[in-house]
Amino acid sequence: MEPLCGQWLEGVKRFDARQLVVNALAEKKLFRGKKNHTMTLPICSRSGDIIEPLLKKQWFVRCDTMALKAIQAVEDGQLEIIPSHYTKTWANWLSSISDWCISRQLWWGHQIPAYQVELPSSTTKEEELWVWGKSEKEARQRAAVKYGLNPDDISLRQGDPPLTFLLSYQF
Structure with a gap:
């Protein structure tokens, strides 16, 4: 676990940390119980480890300015869309463009x-x-x-x- 989890959990492996949290809740009389839950557990095909969601910071490329320039290039004749009936599709798609997550x-x-x-x-x-x-x-x-x-x-x-x-x- 990371330092943000508290000094008592720092450096503890995730499965051990879970048991420590359950024990701490039980000690404070806040533990409400434990029950089985059927689910599909994702397993890594290479290592055999359990794959768990992890929050990570992400990078995005701002695309609005590039999209406007691409639309303008067609309108000014610098770029020709062939066949021309796709010009409207080009402008429509680029006018509702969203930022691109490149973190993957x-x-x-x-x-x-x-x-x-x-x-x-x-x-x-x-x-x-x-x-x-x-x-x-x-x-x-x-x-x-x-x-x-x-x-x-x-x-x-x-x-x-x-x-x-x-x-x-x-x-």
């Missing part, structure tokens, strides 16, 4: 060129600060311009993605 690709090792910025004067983590770059050097330069600092005074870490939480699986 990350599980297979694709790295997003985003870096978390740690400023020298920052003492709290109230806000996560991020920049992007084709390389760490480019990201450092962007951070220096964005936050008005010397590039050498900035720490960068390419780590967990920010934004929102969705359900993923842990193997």
Whole structure:
């Protein structure tokens, strides 16, 4: 278990942690009982481990601006849809586009060129600060311009993605 679960559960394996929680509830007279529940248990075909849902941070690509440019390219004649009767379908689909979750690709090792910025004067983590770059050097330069600092005074870490939480699986 993670530190957020409390010091008494930190580092404890999930099955052991469950029993500790049941014991703690029983001790406080809050345990309401235990009963069997028939269900399909997902098992990993490679390791034989039980697959359990795990909340993970997710990355999204904002698509609205790209969609507007694609619609405009057809309207201006820069892009031709063949056969032309699909032009209306193109515009309709792109006008109701939603952001694209690319986190699934990350599980297979694709790295997003985003870096978390740690400023020298920052003492709290109230806000996560991020920049992007084709390389760490480019990201450092962007951070220096964005936050008005010397590039050498900035720490960068390419780590967990920010934004929102969705359900993923842990193997």
